Amino acid sequence: MPGYGYASSGAKxxxxxIDVMHDYFIGRKNLKRVFVLIDGSIxxxxxxxxxxxxxxxxxIPYSLVMTKTDKPNQKNFNAHLHSLKAVLEPIVSYMPKxxxxxxxxxx
Numbered sequence: 001m002p003g004y005g006y007a008s009s010g011a012k013x014x015x016x017x018i019d020v021m022h023d024y025f026i027g028r029k030n031l032k033r034v035f036v037l038i039d040g041s042i043x044x045x046x047x048x049x050x051x052x053x054x055x056x057x058x059x060i061p062y063s064l065v066m067t068k069t070d071k072p073n074q075k076n077f078n079a080h081l082h083s084l085k086a087v088l089e090p091i092v093s094y095m096p097k098x099x100x101x102x103x104x105x106x107x
Contacts, residue, residue, distance in 0.1 A: 034062040041071030044084045070102035
């Protein structure tokens, strides 16, 4: 399934998928952790922040994985990472470790 940010039909479908996933995660008592994949090649998206905020509100453990880190140059990647941390700081109970990954370098 594509990520919630990929829904080509627009914001309404994206919101729908966030709500569906939110309800699913709340109902899973055996859930250990949610891995939130964030596109590192573009600036932080509001939909990602909203999703992380909903996980925080429900005290659902999560880790952040920043994908496509090979796409932007180092300066833009650092800007995206800094922006993500700045946006998250007021809404998270602690700053989670962000795992940058690259399909090209396999790191």
